[in-house]
Amino acid sequence: MSIESNWTEADIFYESGEEDPSFGFGDDLEINQFDGLPFSSRYYKLLKERKTLSVWKVRSQFEDALENNQLVIVSGVTKTGRSTQIPQWCAEFCLSAQFQHGMVVCTQTNKQQAVDLALRVADEMDVNIGHEVGYTIPLETCCCSDTVLRYCTDDMLLREMMSDPFLEQYGVIIIDQAHERTVSTDILLGLLKNILLQRPELRVVVLTMSPVVERLLGHYGNRPHINVEISGSPEVVYSNISNKDYFYSALRLVQEIHRTKESGDVIVFFASEEDVRSACSIIQSEGARLGEGLDNIRPIIVFPSQRGLLPLLTEQAGFTISRKVFLLTQQQEDVWWTGQSVNFVIDTGVQKKMVYNPRVRANSEVLQPISQCQADIRKHLCGPTGKCFRLYHEASLPQADTYPQILDCNITPSVLFLKRMEVAGLGQCHFIERPDPEGLMQALEELDYLAALDDDGNLSEIGIIMSEIPLDPQMAKALLASCEFECVSEILTITAMLSAPSCFLLPGGMIHEAVQCHRKFHHPEGDHFTLINIYNAFKQKQRDQYLDVITWCQDYFLDHSALKIADTIRSELTETLNRIELPISEPSFGTKTNTNNIKRALLAGFFMQIAQDVDGSGNYLILTHKHVAQLHPFSCYGAQSHKPGHPEWVVFNEYALSENNSMKTVSEISPQVFIEMAPLYFFYNLPPSESKDILQDMLDPVESRHRTKKQTANRSSDADRNCAAGTQTDKCVIQ
Structure with a gap:
């Protein structure tokens, strides 16, 4: 097929220098109904590409189902186009009713994917991003009063329900990636069952994978189901290696694929981010040893926050790249791979998940097999002509659909939210899978301890205020207490630093140097105070415009992007406190009174997380469950700090069974x-x-x-x- 055959008539006129008749003022002028402007030539070019997507085969069937039913389930594998096309058809459905029932919202589980999809759909609809099409993700909103189609993360839509419990501004709600079974998505699916009863004009579309459909139909009853079939299927090759050998088996397979000189990039799914970083280092070091003509291989780490940078990353090399190897974890399975020439997928078949134990209020890391649903997603990333290598036996996948996160995590924040929904008049949440009773009881007990519930088990006034603050309940209570103890500025900083990714960089081979630099920020009162030191130093360097803040971060092995996120979170929390009219005291960090007040505020929220050094050697008894734990080695009191002795009593932010039974972010208390x-x-x-x-x-x-x-x-x-x-x-x- 020639290149010209992909061009529209408008493109040909433009290239030949002739006048494009669509740009005149004749009767045949085609107007975009969303912004009232003529369509551009790019719109027609993209429209031609869109019509080749698998989902277009079911467009008529979908539109009929949407017209005549409140809820429609659409299943299909990745690359069918459902996440870009169905929201546009829903926007046209709402436009036909003059948006009298509201606009369209489409949820995503990953914030970068919400942004990517909004940008792509705005381009396809020939409108400006932030106007007719927009997005809302944590700490960033790009939309306006003219927005008719908005992409957002599932947790942000839940936050909207605080002020609009029946989501009355929306005519169509699209729950995408329902098969990932995140806590927020499951809660949305449970609450929408009630909302549909209250709003007969509302339409809900659930986009998922086929293995989850039966469970959804059991939850919602007899609803129309549309399956988007894709032509062709990649070749699948199974292996019988054991789970413990998956890492090096995957790396050997990358080399074997590269030696064949077959064209196409490679995606490798590992169990954890640690695996991904180690694999990247090994591939880089081994690349030069592959021999002449085989050394142009480039590993690219893909994390959720970096996916939007993929095109940029692939162009930065100073030499010709014959093959790119994308290294991922299970968190990036359903990513948007348009434009990536992937021909091989290596699926290790395992994932490391954090499982919460309500009895000890701690997470532990567990190596688990992936589900059949996850395996299907991974397989189709290489396209119908590609090849998927599965480093496991065909019968080893334990279940069809993904295990719901709500059964594995601390649900205290979710219970606080649901209590708030009861106040707002929304009835019981109809869970697809009900949370574990022990976890539910522990969540209610914790909210009761935090005074978030009244004597009848309903949300108290303090609980209502806590629910307004987008933090875990313990942290929200500490922030509220800081208003009483006049240390709001300091607790805001601690909260923001703990909510953002860790700012501490520990690059391989330079851990000792990094720890030495971090030690310069250590505060004698503990890790919470160390975080304030780091943030204050970062803000001071920002004010000193003659200094390069990024270089300063690099010199001290600090993550500049994490510190920027913490700064943004702090600003957002400050705005929240101003909105609910809570007093914000002036900073007074460093005074004895302020130090004591910071500890009081922390203990107001984290009194359930204290421990005593029972023998003077760093063995701490956690009072709530009598487990013995150690200080994290990189704590300012830990093994790497070289400080003599240990504090007798401490408050800690996190206890992790998977990290050598250690307590993280620890400060001394009386x-x-x-x-x-x-x-x-x-x-x-x-x-x-x-x-x-x-x-x-x-x-x-x-x-x-x-x-x-x-x-x-x-x-x-x-x-x-x-x-x-x-x-x-x-x-x-x-x-």
């Missing part, structure tokens, strides 16, 4: 301040321990001097009876 900030009913519900006895002595020193050993053993049961009797300790009853 037990007296803990007693001051922790609710009595939380304290009395702590399991018995010597640490609890020490705190009990401080709480009631007069009684402790006179009680006998027998009275000590019966102390907890006496307290519980007093609570039940409605005496002065009645707060210990958990509603």
Whole structure:
């Protein structure tokens, strides 16, 4: 086929220098109904490409189903065009009704993909991004009052429901990538079941993969299902290697593919980001040893926030690249690979997932097989003429659809949100899979400890304010407490730094140098204060315009992009506090009063996360579940700090079983301040321990001097009876 055969009539007129009749003022002028302007020649060129997509074969069927049904399920593999074309057809559906029922919103699980799709669709619709087509992602909004089609992340649509619980500004809601089963997507699917009953004019479109369809039909009942079939299927080659050998088997296969000199790039799916970084280093070092004509191979790490840079990355090499090797994890399976000449996919078949244990309030990393649904997504990334190498046995995939994240994570933030929805008048969430009862009870207990619930188990006034702040409940409570203790500026900084990606860089081969540089920011009071030091230094370098902030970050092994994200998050949180009219005190970091107040504010939210060094050697007993943990080695008190001794009592931000049973972001506290900030009913519900006895002595020193050993053993049961009797300790009853 010649190049000219892909051109539209308008393109030919433009190239030949003749006048394009579509640019005149005749009767045949075709107007874009979305912005009232004539279509450009590029619109017709892209339209011709769009009509070759598999999804166009079902356009008429989809439009009929949308017209006559409230909910439509569309399934199909990647590269069918459903994420770009169906939202446009929905926009035309709303336009035909003059948008009297609202506009169109399409959710994505990945923020960069939401941006990429919005840019592509704006181009195809021949409109300006930010006007008729826009996007909303965390910390960035690109839309206006004229926007008729908006892409957003699933969590951002949930945030919108705080002020618009029935999503009345939308006529069509598209839930894309439903097969990924994120917490936000599952909650949306559960709440939409109620919203559809309240709004008969609303249309909902669910885009997913075929293995999930049966479960969705069971959830929503008999609904129209449209399957988008794709012509052809890549060749699949299975291997019988064991899970533990997947890493080096994948690297050997990359070399074998490269030696064949067959054209096409390679995608390799690894289990974790650590695997991805190690693979990149090995491929780079081994590339020069492949022999003449085989050394032009380039590994490219693909993380969710970097996907938009793929075209740029592939053009930066100073030599001819014969093959690109894209290194990914399971988080980038359903990415948008338009324009990438991928001909080979290497699927290791495993993933490392963080699984939350509600009993110890900790995450642990687990190596798991992927699902059949994930395997199908990966297979089709190489196109119908490509080849997919699966480094596992055909029968080893455990289940058809992806395991729902809501069963594996801490659902306390989700429970707070759902309690807010009850206040807004939205009924019960109809979960596709109900959360684990133990996790649900732990979430309710935690919200009760944080005073987010009233005596009837409904959201309290404090809980309503906490739900307005886009943070985990513990962090939101600490930020609220900072208003009382006049340390808002400092807690805002700590919160932003903990919400952003880690700013600490530890490049391979230079870990010692990096730790030495990080040590210069260490604060004697702990890691939370160290984060303030780093942020303040970063802001000072920004003000010193004669200094290159990026170079300064590189010199101190700090991630410039992470610090910029933290700065943006801090600004967003400041705006939130201003909107809900909470006082913001002037910064006074460094004074003794301010230091003590920061610790009080932190303990107001994180009193459930304290530990005591029980033997003076760094073995910390976590009071809530009596597990023994160590300080993270890169903490300012950790093994890499070279500080003598350890603080006896600490508050920590995170406890991870998967990282050598360590506590991360740790600061020293006094037990007296803990007693001051922790609710009595939380304290009395702590399991018995010597640490609890020490705190009990401080709480009631007069009684402790006179009680006998027998009275000590019966102390907890006496307290519980007093609570039940409605005496002065009645707060210990958990509603």
